[in-house]
Amino acid sequence: MARITAGVATSHVPAIGAAIDLGKTQEPYWAPLFAGYEKSRAWQKDARPDVVILVFNDHATSLMLEVVPTFAIGCAERYRPADEGWGARPVPMVQGHPELAAHIAESLIIDEFDMTILNDMDVDHGMTVPLSLLFGEVGQWPTRVIPVLVNVTQFPPPSGDRCWRLGEAIARAVASFPEDLNVQVWGTGGMSHQLQGKRAGLINKPFDQAFLENLTTDPQALRKLTHYDYLREAGSEGIELIMWLVMRGALGDAVNEVHRFYHVPASNTAVGHVVLERA
Template sequence: MAHVSATVYTSHVPAIGAALDHGRAAEPYWAAVFAGYEASRAWLREDPPDAIVLVFNDHATAFGPDLVPTFAIGTGESYAPADEGWGARPVPVVQGHPELAAHIAQSVIQDDFDLTLVNRMDVDHGLTVPLSLLFGQPPAHDFRWPCPVIPLAVNVVQYPVPSGRRCLALGRAIRKAIESYGEDLNVQVWGTGGMSHQLQGPRAGLINPVFDHAFMDMLTTVPEAAAAIPHVDYVREAGSEGIELVMWLVARGAMPERADGRAPTCVHRFYHVPASNTALGHLVLTP
């Protein structure tokens, strides 16, 4: 049967994609960011996944203000990089896994989560930047990403947004679905977005390392405590866009529980300020 072998967490700062796309990764400002992912890239090369469920939020490219699904799963065969106003990123088309995606949708919907099924959409930096960070920057014309990716979009743009508890429970339902899939697959679940940042208003540029580190601690050892954080605390402590961290809870819920009740193994942890005008966080957890 399929199994969840690891969960990966990372910010998806759009300026990171721009730095890669324009050959600026070696500049001192950006080199420190990319150096923090070297250990995870090496780990991935040693144990590559057969498929990834990647939790991200759309930034008004696939879903506009007229249609805002709370949870949406990509069930298509492929997803092109989106044009976010300055041209599509020069990275490969993302290959989907329609069979596994359909199985997850069937299982999760029967567990009372109302997923929107999306057979066709473009994917923006929320999905492609994490792939570039963990797999490196491939040439678009002659390269495929190393494995299929199932996009799972979560609304953290238009209130009301789902609670942390609901996101953690969704992750557990996704793990159950994956573990009931009949093919022997090594599946990873990635949670993206965050960390503390605010893009507008009097607090634009807000970064709160104390909150960010506390969140990563809780996520690793006591995810129920992280899931109990109310939305107002994200806004107060982590800025208006800090709410993206609820997507990390979907990935954490997908982590298999250890028989002895202990926390998962932290393979790598990285935190950096600033990356553009945000705090950047990254974790790799294995059972």
């Protein structure tokens, strides 16, 4: 049977991708950030996932604001790196796992999650930056990837609790797939940040650090956070943290924390990262 063995949460700041692509990772501004992922990259070489279910949000790249699904899943064979206005990142094509993706989609719909099925899409920094951070600069990504998209771009987004329950449903779906696969679930986006308005540049370190702590020690408390809580404490873009709860819901109750990292700033945001293994 397929099995979920670990979860990863990480920010997906687009400037991180630019720093990698332009050879700036060892510059004084960027070096501390990339150093924070060295342990995770070493861990991934031993973890060797067959499939990563990567939860992110499309930034009006493939899904325009005329049609905004609450939840969507990619079922394609492969996904092209998107041109986000300055050319596509020079990273490998993302290889999908359409058989497992179709199985998960069917299971989620039976579980009453109305998933939008995406059979063709380009993937933006929400996917390619986390892959670069965890696998480095490679000629081919060492895992297949199933995209799961969550609407955090246009009101109303789903609640954090709903995202948690989506993660639980994904775990049930994976466990019922007959092929022997090592699967990880990644939640991306966040942490506290706001890109516009009077609070542009907001970074709330205490909130971010408490969120990271609670992912391991008191995850049920995170299910209670409301849209207003995220807006007040983490800024208008801090709502991206609900995607981390998809990952955490998929892992079950008991986890072991492998690595945790927090860094300010990267561009105009805070960067958070945690690696969790199922206990």
